[in-house]
Amino acid sequence: MAKPAAKGGITVVRGGNATSPLGFVAGAVYAGIKAPGKDKLDLGILASDGPASVAAMFTRNVVRGDAVVMSQLHGRGGIARAIIVNAGVSNVANGPRGWADAQEMCELAAAKVRARTNEILVGSTGVIGKPLPMEKIRAGVPRIVLTQAGGYDFARAIMTTDTRPKTMAVRFDAGGHRYTMGAVAKGVGMIHPDMATMFCFVTTDAEVHGPYLRRAFRAAVNDSLNMISVDGDTSTSDMAVLLANGAAGGPQIGENTPEATAFEAALRHVCTAMAKMLARDGEGAEKLIEVRIEGAMSHAEARAAARTVTASPLVKTAVHGNDPNWGRLLMAVGRSHARIDLRRARVWLGTTMVYSGEPLAFDERAASAHLRKSDVLLRVDLAVGRASATAWGCDLTPEYVHINSDYTT
Amino acid sequence: MAKPAAKGGITVVRGGNATSPLGFVAGAVYAGIKAPGKDKLDLGILASDGPASVAAMFTRNVVRGDAVVMSQLHGRGGIARAIIVNAGVSNVANGPRGWADAQEMCELAAAKVRARTNEILVGSTGVIGKPLPMEKIRAGVPRIVLTQAGGYDFARAIMTTDTRPKTMAVRFDAGGHRYTMGAVAKGVGMIHPDMATMFCFVTTDAEVHGPYLRRAFRAAVNDSLNMISVDGDTSTSDMAVLLANGAAGGPQIGENTPEATAFEAALRHVCTAMAKMLARDGEGAEKLIEVRIEGAMSHAEARAAARTVTASPLVKTAVHGNDPNWGRLLMAVGRSHARIDLRRARVWLGTTMVYSGEPLAFDERAASAHLRKSDVLLRVDLAVGRASATAWGCDLTPEYVHINSDYTT
Numbered sequence: 131m132a133k134p135a136a137k138g139g140i141t142v143v144r145g146g147n148a149t150s151p152l153g154f155v156a157g158a159v160y161a162g163i164k165a166p167g168k169d170k171l172d173l174g175i176l177a178s179d180g181p182a183s184v185a186a187m188f189t190r191n192v193v194r195g196d197a198v199v200m201s202q203l204h205g206r207g208g209i210a211r212a213i214i215v216n217a218g219v220s221n222v223a224n225g226p227r228g229w230a231d232a233q234e235m236c237e238l239a240a241a242k243v244r245a246r247t248n249e250i251l252v253g254s255t256g257v258i259g260k261p262l263p264m265e266k267i268r269a270g271v272p273r274i275v276l277t278q279a280g281g282y283d284f285a286r287a288i289m290t291t292d293t294r295p296k297t298m299a300v301r302f303d304a305g306g307h308r309y310t311m312g313a314v315a316k317g318v319g320m321i322h323p324d325m326a327t328m329f330c331f332v333t334t335d336a337e338v339h340g341p342y343l344r345r346a347f348r349a350a351v352n353d354s355l356n357m358i359s360v361d362g363d364t365s366t367s368d369m370a371v372l373l374a375n376g377a378a379g380g381p382q383i384g385e386n387t388p389e390a391t392a393f394e395a396a397l398r399h400v401c402t403a404m405a406k407m408l409a410r411d412g413e414g415a416e417k418l419i420e421v422r423i424e425g426a427m428s429h430a431e432a433r434a435a436a437r438t439v440t441a442s443p444l445v446k447t448a449v450h451g452n453d454p455n456w457g458r459l460l461m462a463v464g465r466s467h468a469r470i471d472l473r474r475a476r477v478w479l480g481t482t483m484v485y486s487g488e489p490l491a492f493d494e495r496a497a498s499a500h501l502r503k504s505d506v507l508l509r510v511d512l513a514v515g516r517a518s519a520t521a522w523g524c525d526l527t528p529e530y531v532h533i534n535s536d537y538t539t
Numbered sequence: 540m541a542k543p544a545a546k547g548g549i550t551v552v553r554g555g556n557a558t559s560p561l562g563f564v565a566g567a568v569y570a571g572i573k574a575p576g577k578d579k580l581d582l583g584i585l586a587s588d589g590p591a592s593v594a595a596m597f598t599r600n601v602v603r604g605d606a607v608v609m610s611q612l613h614g615r616g617g618i619a620r621a622i623i624v625n626a627g628v629s630n631v632a633n634g635p636r637g638w639a640d641a642q643e644m645c646e647l648a649a650a651k652v653r654a655r656t657n658e659i660l661v662g663s664t665g666v667i668g669k670p671l672p673m674e675k676i677r678a679g680v681p682r683i684v685l686t687q688a689g690g691y692d693f694a695r696a697i698m699t700t701d702t703r704p705k706t707m708a709v710r711f712d713a714g715g716h717r718y719t720m721g722a723v724a725k726g727v728g729m730i731h732p733d734m735a736t737m738f739c740f741v742t743t744d745a746e747v748h749g750p751y752l753r754r755a756f757r758a759a760v761n762d763s764l765n766m767i768s769v770d771g772d773t774s775t776s777d778m779a780v781l782l783a784n785g786a787a788g789g790p791q792i793g794e795n796t797p798e799a800t801a802f803e804a805a806l807r808h809v810c811t812a813m814a815k816m817l818a819r820d821g822e823g824a825e826k827l828i829e830v831r832i833e834g835a836m837s838h839a840e841a842r843a844a845a846r847t848v849t850a851s852p853l854v855k856t857a858v859h860g861n862d863p864n865w866g867r868l869l870m871a872v873g874r875s876h877a878r879i880d881l882r883r884a885r886v887w888l889g890t891t892m893v894y895s896g897e898p899l900a901f902d903e904r905a906a907s908a909h910l911r912k913s914d915v916l917l918r919v920d921l922a923v924g925r926a927s928a929t930a931w932g933c934d935l936t937p938e939y940v941h942i943n944s945d946y947t948t
Contacts, residue, residue, distance in 0.1 A: 193870060220866075258870060366869070443852070447943035450940065455666070461631075470602065530852075532937065534860070
């Protein structure tokens with residue numbers, strides 16, 4: 131796979147979203163699945179005008195929703211036309227009717243975009259174990275108006291406890307052609323992906339060779355969406371999907387074509403930006419925490435250490451309290467079973483080094499001031515090798531507890 | 540190993556503690572390691588009058604305190620005379636001086652009880668990465684008065700964020716002899732043991748064959764102290780120790796002696812009671828959560844599922860809010876990767892069955908009423924085998940976040 135290029139060739143599209151690339155449309159309505167509220171939307175479709183190559187990754191939770199299983203099945207064909215998503219009810223553990231409902235959602239979307247049912251992916255997010263209100267969905271789908279301007283409404287429709295819609299788009303040039311890549315995602319609890327993540331849908335108007343598309347997406351997701359944690363819990367409905375419809379023209383991009391470098395750089399840029407957006411909006415979160423692990427024996431150990439630190443309640447509460455209690459960082463690293471040489475290891479809070487083989491005298495006020503920022507950096511050098519990894523998380527606040535103490539009642 | 544006997548032969552000693560068995564003494568002082576406060580104690584010694592057989596288990600965290608490493612070393616001799624413990628500072632990640640300080644603590648205790656240094660175990664609990672105030676410990680040890688009545692003070696001295704001392708003792712009869720077994724423990728954050736746990740010291744006046752003592756203790760701890768979780772974080776200083784000094788007389792108890800059944804039953808009873816005491820006093824906790832997993836394919840999968848449920852922030856917050864959101868139970872089970880047949884699985888909140896192959900209509904008020912209790916039972920039948928396991932945890936409250944947001948500052 132090509133090495134990621136510098137960010138030089140990537141420009142951000144202001145207000146961009148999943149319908150910014152050519153040939154994508156979307157729309158959403160309030161079908162009455164979520165509790166009523168001002169300006170609420172809860173049912174949406176994101177579609178490509180023509181067939182798109184698809185790459186998709188799904189939750190590794192053993193208990194998975196019928197929508198996940200059906201989308202896996204449909205994704206195997208390599209071609210998708212649309213994704214239909216509802217929020218409010220997740221269609222997990224609903225017995226035999228769950229499968230029938232997921233299928234009907236695909237059929238409704240297929241009729242709407244004039245595609246085959248197996249070219250439709252479906253996502254459902256919300257409470258587990260409540261059946262989908264199919265009469266509301268049946269009534270809602272015909273009311274959806276699919277337009278190129280509908281990307282933002284689609285982003286609103288897939289939200290659950292998110293405080294804001296999450297969208298972006300970038301332009302990138304490759305081989306003399308200009309392409310666009312857009313994305314939309316939702317979080318923001320039950321987040322500690324084990325292979326794929328919550329919902330994140332990426333679109334591009336580049337034409338991309340299918341097998342290469344899937345390899346490039348997997349690599350980008352593993353270093354971005356799979357490196358975030360809100361609460362260590364893995365959802366039953368997570369999925370990340372990339373659609374490439376070729377509407378921008380240009381040659382097919384593949385593993386060894388000259389455009390691969392720019393394509394992969396754009397893909398990593400978008401996936402990483404979406405991952406940080408999701409972590410920053412973690413339930414009740416006030417801060418984005420970036421954890422950089424260096425000097426690890428292997429990439430796997432670096433990843434494990436970084437993810438364990440972002441998932442540690444004691445690290446998360448210390449950051450919430452602006453408490454430079456760096457010992458908890460070492461505790462969490464140790465819990466990951468990543469190898470570390472305590473006699474040579476180093477720890478930084480922001481740019482303040484607080485440990486180097488032994489505790490250092492450091493300016494606690496400067497360290498605490500860094501922790502007060504909305505972007506907090508925690509960095510550990512394990513001093514046993516050369517591998518590194520970065521993970522993202524958020525602080526743990528009383529508000530997280532409030533949000534999750536009365537979700538269904 | 541003998542099968543645990545019925546509880547019939549075990550009687551609880553009112554107000555019992557680690558010095559209830561014959562031949563054990565303890566004492567504690569306030570040395571000034573913790574911040575000052577009314578009636579505070581922070582340095583204690585628990586000792587046997589004569590040499591005691593020792594079994595000990597330690598944290599599996601890769602980052603471990605010097606006290607842990609030294610106690611592991613000293614425990615290998617199979618004989619121990621005393622345990623010296625301080626609270627307030629944990630002596631982890633202190634560079635070369637940490638090891639020297641742990642050694643000096645053992646020397647101070649050895650002089651006090653007239654034993655060899657390698658017959659002393661040492662425990663330090665509290666903030667990571669602050670050096671031990673050795674001048675205060677040097678001044679404190681001579682002031683400790685060791686008496687048979689000192690067990691309760693010792694329990695107070697090892698507390699950190701615990702809201703109450705944790706002690707108990709039982710009497711059991713075996714082979715015509717009467718024995719006593721006592722215990723003391725402290726929690727109550729950074730708790731999700733991976734092999735041993737926080738501090739739990741068990742004493743008995745039975746004489747027990749060393750290798751058998753260690754096997755029996757490991758088995759009992761694995762089903763009790765290793766099955767609790769407060770926040771999923773594993774401490775760097777956890778240890779569980781069992782001392783058997785033979786002061787009650789009677790024959791040596793071993794694997795195939797008739798007394799083994801009663802001894803193991805008492806040991807399991809004490810370890811399980813201490814585990815539940817620790818989980819109930821989890822930081823900020825208002826409820827004890829017992830999770831029973833049945834019908835698992837293997838004991839390992841049953842354990843993993845039970846522990847994952849007790850560690851799930853989303854389950855813990857739902858219990859805190861009396862929210863019968865049982866879908867989160869299935870989510871957490873699925874995250875453990877334990878196999879489950881969703882078409883036949885069953886879920887109970889207390890005695891209310893809420894899922895049996897599909898969601899059941901159930902009395903949400905009755906289920907919510909159960910969740911309001913101080914003892915909450917969550918039960919899942921995975922429907923794929925015959926293995927079972929029980930784990931204990933506590934609810935996640937805003938108070939947990941408050942406690943941990945300003946621990947060092």
